[in-house]
Amino acid sequence: MVGDTMKKLGFLLMLVVMLWALPGIGEASAAGHAIYLDGQELEQPGAAQAGLVNGSVMVPIRIISEGLGYEVGWEKRTETVTIKQDQRLLQLFIDNPKAVVDGSEVGLSAPPLLQDNTTLVPLRFVGEQMGLKVSWDNETKSAHLYSESGGSGGGVVNGGASTPPAGEGEAVPQQPVKQPDNTGGSNAGSQADHDYSQGDLAGISSLSFTENRLMISTDRPVAPNVFKMTDPERIVIDIPNAKFADEFMDALPLDATSQGQLAVEGYPEVAKIRYALFSNDPSTIRIVIDLNESREFAVSNENGSLFVDLTLEAATPPVLPVIPARPDGKRLVVIDAGHGGKDPGAPSVTGGREKDFNLAIALRVNELLQQETEIITVLTRSDDTYPTLDERVQIANELQADIFISIHANSGSATATGTETLYTRDVSIPLADTVHKYMIEATGLNDRKVKHQNLKVTRETTMPAILLEAGFLSNPQDDAVLKDPAVQDRIAAGIVAGIKEYLGL
DSSP: OHHHHHHHHHHHHHHHHHHHHSTTTHHHHTTOBEEEETTEEOOOOTTSOBEEETTEEEEEHHHHHHHTTOEEEEETTTTEEEEEETTEEEEEETTOSEEEETTEEEEOSSOOEEETTEEEEEHHHHHHHHTOEEEEETTTTEEEEEOTTTTOTTOOOOTTOSOOOTTSSSOOOOOOOOOOOTTOOOOOSOTTTOOOOGGGSEEEEEEEEETTEEEEEESSOOOOEEEEETTTTEEEEEEESEEEOHHHHHHSOOOTTSEEEEOOOSOTTEEEEEEEEEEETTEEEEEEEEESSOOEEEEEEETTEEEEEEEOOOOOOOOOOOOOOOOTTOEEEEEEEOSBTTBOOSBOTTSOBHHHHHHHHHHHHHHHHTTOTTEEEEESOSSSOOOOHHHHHHHHHHTTOSEEEEEEEEOOOTTOOOEEEEESSGGGHHHHHHHHHHHHHHHOOOEEEEEEOOOHHHHSOSSOEEEEEEEETTSHHHHHHHHOHHHHHHHHHHHHHHHHHHHTO
């Protein structure tokens, strides 16, 4: 009797081990991972939830189909799942790596499996056959599905609504990009069924991040979908019908899987910025701002570029500097030392901080200008504090300054070099041209020219306003030049000479 009992226990134990080892049993039942459809978590059967099975992401097809408005049927005798919507018919068969879609047989990356009376199917199949963007986020162990109707048209979808970029879990399968036809024409039809050639795609030429603002330069207007995700915090920008332009790839690296990363220094809220070719059908570029803390955002299209502004905490009203009465004929110059306080700006290759360089130059410029009897000066900061960008703008505007000059140093690759002057409004061009020629003489570095760039302090000030980038702290040669006290004196003197010439003094 005891021997029979031991045999039965041994058989049951062996059966449990065998069942656990069978593909799709142990792994999936232990998963218990979430599925998000357009930002809403779907309720899953308790014992048949999304998970990894033999390397494939498997999800319960019924809850996804019903969430999209499909009719789902089950034929127990043949173990067949039917999924219908309008004229569309999908049939899947348990343990069969083939499915039938609208009468045509298609292959699956893994066969469907039955668990707790629920059919689990490969996540990739869901995306390919239901028009969803899908992936598996291995960090949060969750499946993310995003439909065209769930946040398109420029609206903001709640965090968790979409798929992480390629490389952050299972990548969306890439389809070959269709080559342009010989006539250069495009096929008629909606965006969903349009065969976009490379010539039809918007070109993304550059990315830059400054003053808590991401600028995406494009060669034509684009209609992005921008939304937040959590755990970890990030802002996702999807740009459909777009490609990386040649000049983008000249400046920013792309790896073999068309992914890359833009380093961000001096902005505590931002960890890094990633970019990738997210999908080829249609060609979609995805850019992700990885955040160290939750931030809201605002999106705008300006002068052919797309901007994503991070919204910081509400600033207290700035305390305006006290200045003497302004007699007729006196000119007021606001000198802005960029960054400061909690915002160190760009780091130098030798361990210095941009904010310190900016302040040293600003104090020297102020000292020299105070010797000019026709000029009154105001500093936005005179020590290691951090006036917000709004405060800097408000100081200049409320004082009705004649000139606003923001002093900075640049950062980029180790080989990027040179001095440049940035402006936003055309009224600032004469000031930019005048000061820039003196800056080039003072630094002796490569002339990177006067450039238009959409910056808050040069955009929202009401007087001629420019931002000076003296050189690249990321370049050992530029950094050595900018650290030289004699060069700093020349830079300050050059700025003053430019101001005086511009004002006709």
